[in-house]
Every structure is written in C-alpha cells, then in structure tokens.
Amino acid sequence: MKIIGTGSAMPSLAVTNEMLSEILDTSDEWITTRTGIKQRRILSEDTLTALAVSASQRALESAGLIAQDLDYIVCSNVVNNFVTPSLSCILQGEIGAGCPSIDLNAACTGFIYALDIAESFIKTGRAENILVICAEQPSRMVNWKERNTCVLFGDGAAAVIVSKGDAFKGFHITTQSKIEPLYYQRKLEFNPYVSQADGDAPLIMNGKDVFKLAVSSSVSDIRNVLEKSKTTADDIKYFLLHQANIRIIESVRDFTKQPDEKFPHNIEKYGNTSSASIPILLDELHKANKLEKGDLLVFSAFGAGFTTGACVLEWTI
Ligand code: COA
Secondary structure, eight states: OOOOOOOOOSSSSEEEEEHHHOOOOOOOHHHHHOOOEEEEEEOSSHHHHHHHHHHHHHHHHHHTTOGGOOOOEEOOOOSOOSSSSSSHHHHHHHHHSSSSSEEEOOOOHHHHHHHHHHHHHHHSSSSSSEEEEEEOOGGGGOOOOHHHHHHHOEEEEEEEEEEESEEEEEEEEEEEEETEEEEOOOOOOTTHHHHOOOOOOOEEHHHHHHHHHHHHHHHHHHHHHHHTTOGGHHHHHHEEEOOOOOOHHHHHHHHTTTOOOSSSSOOOHHHHHHGGHHHHHHHHHHHHOOOOTEEEEEEEEEEEEEEEEEEEOOOOO
C-alpha cells in the first residue's frame, strides 16, 4: 500500500486560550505550558459532514482520482449527529462514490487502525483505491464548564487516498481494555415513560494516567515498528505523533534521542483533534512541500480504549 493523496478541512471558528479564560477559571499561561495549545477550531456554522466531504474531495484531487475510482471508504469517527447510518455512508453519497463504506471507532488511534484495515484490503486484492478519512468533533463530547478536559480538544477532518504499492514497512496496533482513564458514556437507560435519553454524560479523563500510558505505549510501539521495518530512528525523516499534548511529544522525542525538528507539530493551532490529528499534520507537511520522495515517516497514536498504534512508511508522492 502507498499514500497517493492527502486533504484536510478545518472549521472556520478559532477559539483561543484567551477566549476560554473568559468563560473558565483558566489562563493562556496554564494551557500553553501544560499542553502547548494556543487555540483550537470548533464546529459552529459548519458541520462535520461538510468537513469530511471537503477533506475527502481535496484528497481525491491530490491523488488525481474521482470518487467513482474508490473501491472502499474507511471512516474513523467517534461522534457525529447520527448514530446510524454511519458517517461513511452519508459521506459516500455526498462525494458521489459507489463503493462500500464503514466507520470505525478506535478513538484517537483511528487513523492507524483505518490504515491497517485498508492495507489488508489492498494486500488481498479486494480493493485498489481506498479513501481513509478521519472526521472528529470532540468539542461535542466535553463539558465546556470542565477546564480539565475542554481546553484540550478541537474539531477537524483529514483524509488520505491509499493505493497498491509497497510503501508501508511495518504496522503495530494494540488494545488494552482500560476504560477508566478516558471514556464517554451514552445514556441508554430503559424508561418506557420517556421518549428519549436526556443527554450523554461528558467525557471523563484522568489526565495523569493517560499521559503515562501515552508516553510508554508510543515509545514501545515506535520501537516495535522500527524493528519490524528494519530501520532505526536515525533513518526517519519525521515522526508524526498524535497531537494530544506537546509534553507527551517531547517525552517520546527524548526517548528516541532524535532532534526536535523531526517531530513536527500543529497542536498549538488545532489542539487534540482525535484521529484526525496525524492526517491533518501530514496534509500540512505535504502541501508545504516538506516531504520528499523516499523520506521515511513514522505515525504513532494512542487513545481511549486504551488503543495504540504505529507504522513506518516511505513517502512516494
Ligand atoms: N486551567 C487552569 N488550571 C487547570 C486546568 C486549566 N485548564 N486544568 C486543570 N487545572 C488545575 C488542576 O485542577 C490542578 O489543580 P490542583 O493542583 O489545585 O488540583 C492543577 O491544574 C494541575 O493539574 P494536573 O492534572 O496535575 O496537571 P497536569 O500537569 O497533569 O496536566 C493535563 C493536565 C490534562 C494537561 C495532562 O495530564 C495531559 O495532557 N494528560 C494527557 C491527556 C490526553 O492526552 N488526553 C487525550 C488522549 S487521546
């Protein structure tokens, strides 16, 4: 499998730390030093479907394909307005594709999980061109009065088109069933006298536990895929890590003993956009001509579950 196109789309509303300080007991100083985030984009007038459509169309254009060329759509998404049908079904119609589509929820690790599934379809010859799209709106899961969580997240969408090739050198994905550190629970109580549940509970997170799990799992996943692909950290041009906290990125960087410039980030602009964070960063690097044919890249992510994943690939565009 290889990546042949990228695209992304972000909501127009930027919410700065200063704006949050007006509604919460927080400050730009606290958020910046603890997380690296300066602002995030939040869906207000735009919809998640519209973002997903734009990101997919841009990826198709970048790949030189049209929607009818797609054989499959894999969409990583945690929440959207519909429980069913899936976001990928809605997207399939909006972009004019004719292929099957599925959603998957591996939380912030969704991009790596989606790529892993796409690779299986391509390897077995069941598909030639696949749209992998990550579309997320964590802003709808957090309680905006809860400063521990709401300052961390932002909305966004990004896509890649993958096709036949041998650019992916090694994958490693894991699940450890650990709910407590990070979860969002839907209210599904049975009550024959009430017509519908009266809202979900907000996202619950134990930040310190997530932080420790994030660093240890990212370090071990990266080691694993470097070994699998018979490469060393020195061979890697860029490590694209899940954009959750700049301090997590720096801790992983220290373990790899690699220079800072190998760990590009945009968390300062977008916060944690869940599974969309790595493909948004990838699209930015691609559009800024920072990737050259033959560059080796590592993707590494972690998320609720606890899910983790990493892969090594060669840039071939
Ligand atoms: N503004 C100001 N103060 C805040 C705050 C905010 N937005 N959020 C928390 N605080 C306070 C806490 O209440 C605490 O106060 P106390 O000492 O009086 O109790 C203090 O700041 C320190 O909180 P603490 O939780 O120790 O901070 P931390 O250094 O662990 O950083 C996180 C908190 C959430 C930024 C950090 O743990 C983290 O990023 N964890 C990983 C989260 C993550 O990646 N989630 C997504 C996974 S996909």
